[in-house]
Amino acid sequence: MEGVDAGLASAPLARTRAGGNLARMERYSSRWIAIAVVLAALAGFVDAIVFTILGFFASFMSGNSTRLAVGLGSGAIGDAAIAAALVLAFVAGVIAGTVVARVAGARARGAVMGFVAVLLALSAALSEVAPARIDLLLAAAAMGAMNGVLAEGGEVTVGVTYMTGSLVKLGQRLAAALMGAGNRWAWLPYLALWSGFVAGAALGAGAALALGMTALWVAAGAAAVVGALVSR
Numbered sequence: 001m002e003g004v005d006a007g008l009a010s011a012p013l014a015r016t017r018a019g020g021n022l023a024r025m026e027r028y029s030s031r032w033i034a035i036a037v038v039l040a041a042l043a044g045f046v047d048a049i050v051f052t053i054l055g056f057f058a059s060f061m062s063g064n065s066t067r068l069a070v071g072l073g074s075g076a077i078g079d080a081a082i083a084a085a086l087v088l089a090f091v092a093g094v095i096a097g098t099v100v101a102r103v104a105g106a107r108a109r110g111a112v113m114g115f116v117a118v119l120l121a122l123s124a125a126l127s128e129v130a131p132a133r134i135d136l137l138l139a140a141a142a143m144g145a146m147n148g149v150l151a152e153g154g155e156v157t158v159g160v161t162y163m164t165g166s167l168v169k170l171g172q173r174l175a176a177a178l179m180g181a182g183n184r185w186a187w188l189p190y191l192a193l194w195s196g197f198v199a200g201a202a203l204g205a206g207a208a209l210a211l212g213m214t215a216l217w218v219a220a221g222a223a224a225v226v227g228a229l230v231s232r
Helices: 030-054 061-074 077-129 134-146 164-178 188-230
Strands: 013-018 021-026
Touching: 030 134, 030 188, 061 077, 077 134, 077 188, 134 188, 164 188
Parallel strands: none
Antiparallel strands: 013 021
């Protein structure tokens, strides 16, 4: 959760001049931290649905990259092809989400989440009529696009679909707290982000077992609600 260190300022973004250059300092209020946690939960929910049913990931591209490599190394070319397609779909989603954000301007966050909701709804709909893995690619694209919700200047400031970076920050902030350096509660937002992802994944696994890929309709609805919230 880069640039998000505990209490944090009340405005989503503050800018300051340093050394004659404009340096950006991200500071998020408790409201935006809560939204980041909700987005992480949504990513976990979608990821768990896809993984439970198909054994691949919608948001965890390190996992899909490993599956790609293992497939190539073991001769499981079909698995490797699916993993590669998912990685490409995720990157395409990132590109599309960035374009949507830049076109939308001041309404970027709401527009990106609206786009995510549409992709998830299409994924859910296609899973019912054409379960030929187009639905899976759309889900991965949606997760790629969602990274643009908490972005500034075209750069992602909070990664909500992957947790490795957050766990590294959690460890670093905990180490600093133990050594009495900096804000001793700076690790809490990272723990909240990881916990949100895990909670969402647990719910997603249960939803997948009960509803199959059509559980993505729930994710699409949640994305639409978050889009309305971040537009305010």
